[in-house]
Amino acid sequence: MEIDPTSLQGHNKEDIISVFIEHVVKTEEEVEEKETRGGKTTDLKLYLLDNQGFEFGTIETTVEHLATSDDTDRNTKNWIADHVVDEQSIDDDLSFLQISTPDAGRTDDFLVIRSNGYFWILTTERKEWCRKTVEKLIQYLPGVERLYLSSDDLEDIVEGLQDAYVSGFTAKYHAPYRKRDATLVFHGAEENDLDKAEEAFDATPSRIEWDQTNSPAAAIQGANTNDGHLSVENVREGSEAKAVNTILGLTEDYQERDRANYEVEHKPTRTIFDDGSQAIDGHTAIELTDPDRDDAPNLAEELQEDVLSGLQYNAGMWGDDTFFVQDKEHEEVFEIALEPPNIILYARENTTALSLRSFCQEILDEFDSTYSLEKKQNMLVGQ
Amino acid sequence: MSGEQDHWLRQKREIQAYNTFFSALSARANPCLAAHGFEAPVEFPRIEGAREGVAAHPDFLLYDGSVFLLVEIKQGTNIEDRHIEQMEECNRVGIERAETYLRDSDVQEKTSYDGNVDQVETCIVYEGIDEEYLEKCRNEWDNCREKLEKLEEQTAILTQGRGESLRLLTGEFDSTRLQSRFESGIDLPTNPKTEFIVTESWEKECLAVAISHTWGHQAASGPVQISASDIRSHFAPRHAVPMGRIKRVLHFLNEVDACSEVDDEEETHLYEFTVDHMQAILDIEQTVSEQSVEDYLMEDDQTDLDSFMDPDGDNGDDDDEDEDAANQ
Numbered sequence: 001m002e003i004d005p006t007s008l009q010g011h012n013k014e015d016i017i018s019v020f021i022e023h024v025v026k027t028e029e030e031v032e033e034k035e036t037r038g039g040k041t042t043d044l045k046l047y048l049l050d051n052q053g054f055e056f057g058t059i060e061t062t063v064e065h066l067a068t069s070d071d072t073d074r075n076t077k078n079w080i081a082d083h084v085v086d087e088q089s090i091d092d093d094l095s096f097l098q099i100s101t102p103d104a105g106r107t108d109d110f111l112v113i114r115s116n117g118y119f120w121i122l123t124t125e126r127k128e129w130c131r132k133t134v135e136k137l138i139q140y141l142p143g144v145e146r147l148y149l150s151s152d153d154l155e156d157i158v159e160g161l162q163d164a165y166v167s168g169f170t171a172k173y174h175a176p177y178r179k180r181d182a183t184l185v186f187h188g189a190e191e192n193d194l195d196k197a198e199e200a201f202d203a204t205p206s207r208i209e210w211d212q213t214n215s216p217a218a219a220i221q222g223a224n225t226n227d228g229h230l231s232v233e234n235v236r237e238g239s240e241a242k243a244v245n246t247i248l249g250l251t252e253d254y255q256e257r258d259r260a261n262y263e264v265e266h267k268p269t270r271t272i273f274d275d276g277s278q279a280i281d282g283h284t285a286i287e288l289t290d291p292d293r294d295d296a297p298n299l300a301e302e303l304q305e306d307v308l309s310g311l312q313y314n315a316g317m318w319g320d321d322t323f324f325v326q327d328k329e330h331e332e333v334f335e336i337a338l339e340p341p342n343i344i345l346y347a348r349e350n351t352t353a354l355s356l357r358s359f360c361q362e363i364l365d366e367f368d369s370t371y372s373l374e375k376k377q378n379m380l381v382g383q
Numbered sequence: 384m385s386g387e388q389d390h391w392l393r394q395k396r397e398i399q400a401y402n403t404f405f406s407a408l409s410a411r412a413n414p415c416l417a418a419h420g421f422e423a424p425v426e427f428p429r430i431e432g433a434r435e436g437v438a439a440h441p442d443f444l445l446y447d448g449s450v451f452l453l454v455e456i457k458q459g460t461n462i463e464d465r466h467i468e469q470m471e472e473c474n475r476v477g478i479e480r481a482e483t484y485l486r487d488s489d490v491q492e493k494t495s496y497d498g499n500v501d502q503v504e505t506c507i508v509y510e511g512i513d514e515e516y517l518e519k520c521r522n523e524w525d526n527c528r529e530k531l532e533k534l535e536e537q538t539a540i541l542t543q544g545r546g547e548s549l550r551l552l553t554g555e556f557d558s559t560r561l562q563s564r565f566e567s568g569i570d571l572p573t574n575p576k577t578e579f580i581v582t583e584s585w586e587k588e589c590l591a592v593a594i595s596h597t598w599g600h601q602a603a604s605g606p607v608q609i610s611a612s613d614i615r616s617h618f619a620p621r622h623a624v625p626m627g628r629i630k631r632v633l634h635f636l637n638e639v640d641a642c643s644e645v646d647d648e649e650e651t652h653l654y655e656f657t658v659d660h661m662q663a664i665l666d667i668e669q670t671v672s673e674q675s676v677e678d679y680l681m682e683d684d685q686t687d688l689d690s691f692m693d694p695d696g697d698n699g700d701d702d703d704e705d706e707d708a709a710n711q
Contacts, residue, residue, distance in 0.1 A: 271489075314661050316664070324596075326665060
């Protein structure tokens, strides 16, 4: 990374993103030379992370702790053994993260920003190295998870971009009762191609590429994925300010929708009074409804085999239509109530967005991509 | 499900009836009671009646800043004399007592209203009794009509079911708002949240599940230690669960690996729940549905010679050595 992180001390996130944008700016000539997207150009990448109790600036010490703790799994320990993680604090809300891979003789640089309770990781490193380094690290850090949007939300936020159009996408279809899984990858998509893919294949987007114009030519090219990652590949000279606004707007959209879907805002906190009576403060449920099938008589077995038998979970049944699930990774318990073909998640006392998001992601990515998601919540006592 | 024994099925239905009703307050119900201004400041309250020492023990208390609604939940297909008595007790709660109750500091914290009460209302909700039942009760069955009429005099009678509606069957509310709300009914979710694990008589199976849910689940994020007397004071005095029964159930949970007894010289019956117990904790409902706690322990005793020497002598069937039986 060619940016001197110490020069960013005390700057706000607009300034920091501006500095990164400078690295992807192209002149008119460069834009014309580069006819197709992709290829080996530097792009700006931004990972958006939810954070439930992870203390900012403690990545390095957390990694040291994970390296020696008995509770750390083998994959994590192996990764830590092969990498060196170094975090330098720049200011209260900014730190410089370096992940070295000695075997490959390289070091990848990242900036970690704290923003309204979320963590942002900014980088211009190459995609394949991000996958091997920072994406793994995020997985291993406790209390930190990438945001996750449903396909509907992903589409909505791209549609909400002013002066922008969809120029490509990756859309997937998979459902448990069909033999067919489909992944469609479109570059140079035209208007309505995504709608056609949805109509024809029931495929839902997991990544959308977009072009944003700035009177009149395409000025900014970027892409969003549903797992909290956005990238900007090209910014035409003169459109830097617009690009910064676009990125900041997108981060807000991601955060707002992720919070609306997964955050347990009305916790079912239980108060036991001296006389043994009690009060439950709130109620939070996530409904996964209306999949591409009308009935699912074996839903419990399917979930058990396809999702709950994974290493992340321990599950026990209550009757034949309810599971109590321990998410071992996030150290929480939540409840799954089946209303076939719908799946309802209930937050219990110690449930946070971490386990709820993770389970919904598992369902939409791996089990059945055709579910719609809606959180239902309310307070039961006075506020 | 197959293999589910009657001993547990009955308890489970009772547990589900509480949860079905409570779901009417949640955002999954349509329309949800909370959206109509009702709060649930207390569950399983104990409210002093007009006479000294006589209290009402409804299952739920709903309050909307004006109406103070006491709700009794029943499961099964019988109107019992005791139901009528319970509703009589609820009806003895006057406006003054209701306001005193709401202005208690603990309760006050759980309501956004000022504690003013204009009307005290009561209702009894049956899961299992419906319009057809009432018809037969009135016209066909001996002794049923008389009880029904007595109960109708006391209170509004509602019915509910999972995936059905919570609605007024017969009897009346004084409040026209309540009357029309429950006449039009509230659609309930098909599979409500398992919020409460409670039965009126706190059988050992129910207690085993309640302890697993309350303290066992917490072990997901770190070990939890709990003693028999902690558990007793958690539930008491509203739910007076006999100490002998708590110890017996802890012994059972220890035997099925849902927790382990901590060596302690003071014999406080201290147990620890950890992540290593989690599978047994999550499976507890299956375990008690397959075999009653006593049957399990009896079989276990026969194969385990060590337990022949029972140091606490609390292995009897009837272990309710405590003074106060369940006070409902």
